[in-house]
Amino acid sequence: MTSSLRLVWVYPDLLSTYGDRGNLLVLERRARLRDIGVESVFVNSDQPVPRDGDIYLLGGGEDLPQVLAARRLRADGGLAAAADRGAVVFAVCAGYQLLGHEFGGADGEPTAGLGILDIRSGRGDRRAVGEIVADIDPGLGVPALTGFENHQGVTRRGPDAAPLAQVSVGIGNGDGTEGAYAGRVLGTYSHGPALVRNPGLADLLLGWVVGPMRPLPAERDELALTLRRERLAAVAP
Amino acid sequence: MNKLPLRARLATSVGGAASKVSRLAGRGDGSVIGGIIGLRLEPGLLAMLAQDREVVLVTGTNGKTTTTRLVTAALAPLGEQIASNAFGANMEAGMASALGQAPDATIAVLECDEKYIPSVLKATHARVLVLLNLSRDQMDRAAEIWLLARRWREAIAAAPDCHVVANADDPLIAWAAAEAPDVTWVAAGQRWHDDSWCCPRCGSHLRRAGEDWKCGECSFTRPPVRWALSGDDVIDPAGRVRPLDLALPGRANRSNAVVALAVAEVFGVDVVHALRGLRDVASVAGRYTTVERRGVAIRLLLAKNPAGWLEALDVLRPPPEPVLLAVNAQVPDGRDTSWLWDVDYRRLRGRQVFVGGERRTDLAVRLEADDVTFEVVAGIDEVVDRVGRGSLEVIGNYTAFQQIRTVLGRAA
Numbered sequence: 256m257t258s259s260l261r262l263v264w265v266y267p268d269l270l271s272t273y274g275d276r277g278n279l280l281v282l283e284r285r286a287r288l289r290d291i292g293v294e295s296v297f298v299n300s301d302q303p304v305p306r307d308g309d310i311y312l313l314g315g316g317e318d319l320p321q322v323l324a325a326r327r328l329r330a331d332g333g334l335a336a337a338a339d340r341g342a343v344v345f346a347v348c349a350g351y352q353l354l355g356h357e358f359g360g361a362d363g364e365p366t367a368g369l370g371i372l373d374i375r376s377g378r379g380d381r382r383a384v385g386e387i388v389a390d391i392d393p394g395l396g397v398p399a400l401t402g403f404e405n406h407q408g409v410t411r412r413g414p415d416a417a418p419l420a421q422v423s424v425g426i427g428n429g430d431g432t433e434g435a436y437a438g439r440v441l442g443t444y445s446h447g448p449a450l451v452r453n454p455g456l457a458d459l460l461l462g463w464v465v466g467p468m469r470p471l472p473a474e475r476d477e478l479a480l481t482l483r484r485e486r487l488a489a490v491a492p
Numbered sequence: 493m494n495k496l497p498l499r500a501r502l503a504t505s506v507g508g509a510a511s512k513v514s515r516l517a518g519r520g521d522g523s524v525i526g527g528i529i530g531l532r533l534e535p536g537l538l539a540m541l542a543q544d545r546e547v548v549l550v551t552g553t554n555g556k557t558t559t560t561r562l563v564t565a566a567l568a569p570l571g572e573q574i575a576s577n578a579f580g581a582n583m584e585a586g587m588a589s590a591l592g593q594a595p596d597a598t599i600a601v602l603e604c605d606e607k608y609i610p611s612v613l614k615a616t617h618a619r620v621l622v623l624l625n626l627s628r629d630q631m632d633r634a635a636e637i638w639l640l641a642r643r644w645r646e647a648i649a650a651a652p653d654c655h656v657v658a659n660a661d662d663p664l665i666a667w668a669a670a671e672a673p674d675v676t677w678v679a680a681g682q683r684w685h686d687d688s689w690c691c692p693r694c695g696s697h698l699r700r701a702g703e704d705w706k707c708g709e710c711s712f713t714r715p716p717v718r719w720a721l722s723g724d725d726v727i728d729p730a731g732r733v734r735p736l737d738l739a740l741p742g743r744a745n746r747s748n749a750v751v752a753l754a755v756a757e758v759f760g761v762d763v764v765h766a767l768r769g770l771r772d773v774a775s776v777a778g779r780y781t782t783v784e785r786r787g788v789a790i791r792l793l794l795a796k797n798p799a800g801w802l803e804a805l806d807v808l809r810p811p812p813e814p815v816l817l818a819v820n821a822q823v824p825d826g827r828d829t830s831w832l833w834d835v836d837y838r839r840l841r842g843r844q845v846f847v848g849g850e851r852r853t854d855l856a857v858r859l860e861a862d863d864v865t866f867e868v869v870a871g872i873d874e875v876v877d878r879v880g881r882g883s884l885e886v887i888g889n890y891t892a893f894q895q896i897r898t899v900l901g902r903a904a
Contacts, residue, residue, distance in 0.1 A: 268689035301697045319695055322695075447830030451861075482853045
């Protein structure tokens with residue numbers, strides 16, 4: 256067994272609206288199947304965020320909890336400190352938005368985010384609801400993103416963030432791109448258990464921490480890959 | 493009925509005829525089509541049909557159909573005719589149709605979809621509004637639940653004569669009903685806590701101690717209750733403890749029954765008489781029914797969202813009884829299956845589990861992550877063949893459940 260991997264689920268009490276637990280379970284499973292020890296820590300919003308985690312997960316949330324989460328994470332400082340020293344951060348939907356400089360609050364008003372990722376989000380005219388498919392930046396070496404989006408956010412990137420993917424089905428950031436990343440901080444509008452249908456993305460995050468990994472035995476990956484194929488086929492033009 | 497304006501009478505009778513045709517054509521129970529046509533002819537139909545009747549509205553994320561049935565049973569001792577949309581058609585058309593089909597009913601017990609509460613409360617001048625619970629459900633189309641609670645608050649403020657019966661154990665419900673002048677608080681329990689970690693009033697962390705909850709920052713606290721569920725018993729306002737002895741299984745139904753008793757109290761029905769009615773209810777719109785199929789006794793449970801699944805898994809008979817889980821993602825189910833990851837399936841480890849429904853691959857991946865072994869099947873008959881004899885438990889979400897009912901109905 257290699258040394259233990261520390262997963263930190265940030266604020267499941269505020270940011271867990273859409274099955275976000277799935278990301279944690281997928282990372283745990285894929286690590287364990289490779290004999291990598293895993294320790295998972297749940298940090299509620301009334302607790303300090305540990306600074307020594309390897310991968311931090313942030314989920315989706317309604318408007319009010321999102322505002323509260325941003326306020327508390329700013330006051331706490333732990334997540335920003337961890338990102339600063341190179342920890343992996345994976346955030347979806349509301350969590351993705353609050354990593355940026357600002358996002359739309361409960362009544363759409365600009366609200367301060369953490370500034371960990373060079374993005375700014377606001378509220379769009381229409382809710383984006385449905386399957387999303389997007390080609391991930393070839394530099395990351397991961398096959399197309401498949402997921403479900405459900406948000407009203409519009410996100411613009413600054414020079415220090417690259418788009419995670421180019422949308423082929425769905426809305427994403429609103430400008431034809433989807434998600435953003437910089438270094439090891441990565442966010443996406445593909446909400447909830449985004450890593451379930453994207454095991455390649457899960458392995459990318461794990462690999463950033465533990466280095467090159469062997470692929471999973473085919474039979475252990477078969478169901479997830481079948482699900483990917485089914486969902487991609489369901490929205491194929 | 494004769495007091496209705498001509499246009500409304502026409503709307504009702506044309507709608508009623510359409511219901512009959514729909515039933516004869518074998519297209520459902522006809523409870524919606526009549527209402528749709530009627531409402532098109534007369535948009536104010538619901539208000540007109542509700543006039544001069546005592547209306548009870550039942551809403552919440554889970555337990556609406558069952559509670560509607562239980563309230564109807566608890567009010568039976570009044571000896572009045574009661575109109576009710578007993579089959580779960582819970583939008584305006586379904587309610588109008590139920591009222592139109594029972595012109596002489598003086599009481600109406602109506603299940604109402606959460607989103608329609610503001611307009612329906614206004615239209616019906618309901619005497620009682622029942623608020624059961626609020627949790628995540630079909631997020632791809634429903635409003636977010638905090639927004640929903642805020643709209644209920646506004647609707648309740650605009651209906652000061654309405655008596656509210658509300659679950660004090662659900663903080664979001666307590667907040668929605670907090671300003672109502674007349675509330676019966678019921679300790680109906682809350683098995684699912686994941687949507688109420690935060691104070692609905694100020695957003696701070698809620699502190700819980702047993703059943704009790706209070707906000708750590710503002711003064712928002714669980715209101716004192718008048719009725720309570722305690723294990724298998726109900727505690728009435730006088731503090732007397734009585735066994736519920738329901739035919740329906742599960743904690744969720746016991747809590748629905750206590751809510752029904754609280755409604756009966758508003759109507760002056762004695763708890764002993766009301767309880768008698770509740771105990772006779774054995775199945776609700778196909779749920780909890782046991783159906784025989786080629787020598788296998790199949791019990792059907794419906795679960796539409798994480799809180800519902802939690803309750804359904806509680807109700808399961810212990811192993812080695814096999815279980816079929818069936819999941820679809822059609823529009824009525826919600827197109828998104830992310831919620832599967834909010835349900836803890838680990839307690840199914842070590843028992844025989846079959847996985848079906850249109851989104852069985854999503855479910856299979858979910859169970860794999862929880863180390864639950866399973867067999868993927870094409871349909872209920874494949875499970876029946878494999879099980880061979882004895883009994884089988886089935887949990888399905890909305891359209892998966894209806895599809896299985898259709899297959900089993902053909903056999904009956």
